[in-house]
Amino acid sequence: VSTNLTSRKAQRVPTKAVSKEIERIDQLFYTYADGSSSMIDPEGIETLCSHLEVPHTDVRILMLAWKMGCEKQGYFTLDEWRTGMKALRADSISKLKKAFPELVQEVTRSSNFQDFYPYAFRYCLTEDKKKCIEIPVACELLNLVLSLQFRPQVEKLINYLKHQNEYKVINMDQWMGFLRFCNEINFPSLDNYDADQAWPLILDNFVEWLRASEN
């Protein structure tokens, strides 16, 4: 699904134009990277964002991370940087900026979105062994990632998550459930929601809450 992985076989001897491009990409990398760790750290990202004139909490940065295949939240490695920039055919800030609209379109195409959406969740897992993200973080992420396509659902869902106190964290299964819910269930009628189906319990409770608040 990911379009930004280059296989070893594809690495031919670069042409002059290509090698210039790589040089420029690398150079750009080092302007933001932290000297000691040779990674772009959260500070560097902030700087990058200000140059891009995009807030660093913007979903486009997350999409960029996805395009790069970033593994650790808040840090870009050189390899990841190269991958992303090459795929976007950008070797400068201006080119990168211009590439954003197309990137957004690409990500929101449903086949890619199915991959991007769980990526967004995993990206937020702060520690290695952790499998859940806290409710406030989940709400932020939902807003970021889904509100463009499903504003009404997301608004209600975030409201519910903040009000309820049964769940303190969200796991991947529930996270995927939210997307499925938005895609499959008629909103706001909810007439095709069946609690006897395999919906995660948190969504059963959400629907109950919605229906109760309507009366």
Next chain:
Amino acid sequence: MNPQRKRIPKIEPFKHRVEVDPKFFDKSWKKLDDAIREIYNHNASGLSFEELYRTAYNMVLHKHGGRLYDKLAENLKGHLREMGKLVEAAQGGLFLEELQRRWADHIKALQMIRDILMYMDRTFIPSSKKTPVFEHGLELWRDIVVRSPKIHGRLVDTLLELIHRERMGEMINRGLMRNTTKMLMELGSSVYQDDFERPFLEVSASFYSGESQQCIERCDCGEYLKNAEKRLAEESERVSLYMDAKTADKIANVVDKEMLSIHMQRLFLMENSGLVNMLINDKHEDLTRMYDLFKRVPDGHSTIRSLMASHVKETGKILVTDPERLRDPVDFVQRLLNEKDKYDEIVSVSFSNDKTFQNALNASFEHFINLNNRSPEFISLYVDDKLRKGVKGAANEEDIETVLDKVMMLFRYLQEKDVFEKYYKQHLAKRLLSGKTSSDEAERNMLVKLKTECGYQFTSKLESMFTDLKTSQDTMQSFYANLSGDSDGPTISVQILTTGSWPTQPCATCNLPPEILGVSELFRAHYLGTHNGRRLTWQTNMGNADIKATFGDRKHELNVSTYQMCVLMLFNSTDTLTYKEIEQNTAIPPVDLKRCLQSLACVKGKNVLRKEPMSKDISDSDAFHFNDKFSSKLVKVKIGTVVAQKESEPEKQETRHRVEEDRKPQIEAAIVRIMKSRRVLDHNSIVTEVTKQLQARFLPNPVVIKKRIESLIEREFLERDKVDRKLYRYLA
């Protein structure tokens, strides 16, 4: 003819012409005509049968069969018209009689005529496909007499009028009725049905419609049913006496419909006398009648069944939710048992043990018993009560076996059998440890019943409780056998309980008196010597002690709990102690200590200690004195009690919480079992299967099942199917 060849002789007709007398037919017919007239005039004795027969025979032989037949028909018609006139002329009650008489005459005549014309019957009739003489004679009777306009209506009306009068209580001539209906039947079943039966049924329908309307205004349900029963019996008798047997079912249906079916709802629901009233007041006779009568009525039994079921559910619901009833668990259960007895009797006596009724009853009981979630606890308390006290001198003289069997019936209705198990274990433990069971055999009996009902797992821990006690006895024997040295100190009797088999109790601190410590340590050493690797923990919140106490010059033996013993022994060295001192010395937790002190100082007749101040509650600043003024009529005074009681609210919550926690792994195990064998399954199917697997113990909550599934997904035992997210998949 050739004599050497064998040939069967053949008879050939005359080859010459036989001369026939042209007046032959008329002469012959005249003979017959006259004879028939004589027959109808009751003058047959003078006739020669042989001659008449021969006459007819010859006529047929000479091929006059057709003419003879037609003449006969004419002749008969003539006679019949005459008879018809006579019948018409009859007045009032003589009408039927006259008809009967003429009918009898006609039959007799027909028989003779048939005999005379037998040859024609046998030869001419079949080949010409005409109706035989006798039958034809009947047809003519039917058409000319019975169905004559002047007779027909009058006949039917007369019959129906008589039946009506009989229904109203008059005596009528039944023989005449029978003969008349018989006549109609002989004329053909369609004659009977069209001319009599149909109008009869119609008239009956309107009669019973009216009767039932009147009756239902006047009577209560029981009386009405009695009347219906009477009417049904009457009609049945009527049919057997003077109608065709096939009419029996038809008239029964009419009565059923008019009297029973139409008014069914109104009858059943009649205030103060309907079905519910009968059930409440055990009106067995009325109920039997109702059951029998409504057997044939469509939806009769099913209506009775559902009314009974909802009534039982309602009264049951009141029983189990009435706060008054809930105060005494034993009484609560006794009422349930009484209710069950009552309805069992009704079903057996009035509803002939009908299985469908029994099932409806069971469903109703199951429904309302589970409305109160304390039912399992209360049933266990009831059993506890019976096993402690036995049933000697009980109001009903059932023996313990019967009582336990009845309790088992209630047990079967419980949906939360695992809750019952928890409580039963607790109560059994208390009984065994305090030695308060009235019959060891009864205890074991109960276990066998539970095992039969629920399987080995249910009772294995309970059984090991018994084993523990037996083993303890043996251990005590060997302890005292091996004990050398002075046996001056207190004797102990230890019950060693296997952890896990007995209901868990967290054990608190408690400082045993030095006299006890010594011997208990000796015991511990002895036990651990023979049982390596085990650990013994004294359960000081249980157990009791016998203490010899001297109050002034009175000697008593006090039976007290362990805690109480610890407290009392302190008073060997001093007469007064403050609360704080006692607490410090004994290290008993405050809640238990306060309860303990209350039982020693604040209970009338058991106040071996005197409390200062004399209030009922224990406060930290209280002081306690040895009460040398204590007295009792008994030498042995019991102060500690370990009777099982119904739990307080917080205890109940605690138990309920533990039960819920216990259920989680059971549900998960069931889910994993099911998924392991089915591999891929949708949500609903899992819920159904899990419920099926666990229903012998409890009814799992679908929401809890869903939660467990999600937990199993998180722990990667299961996953959602990637293609169809309605399915779950087992992860090996």
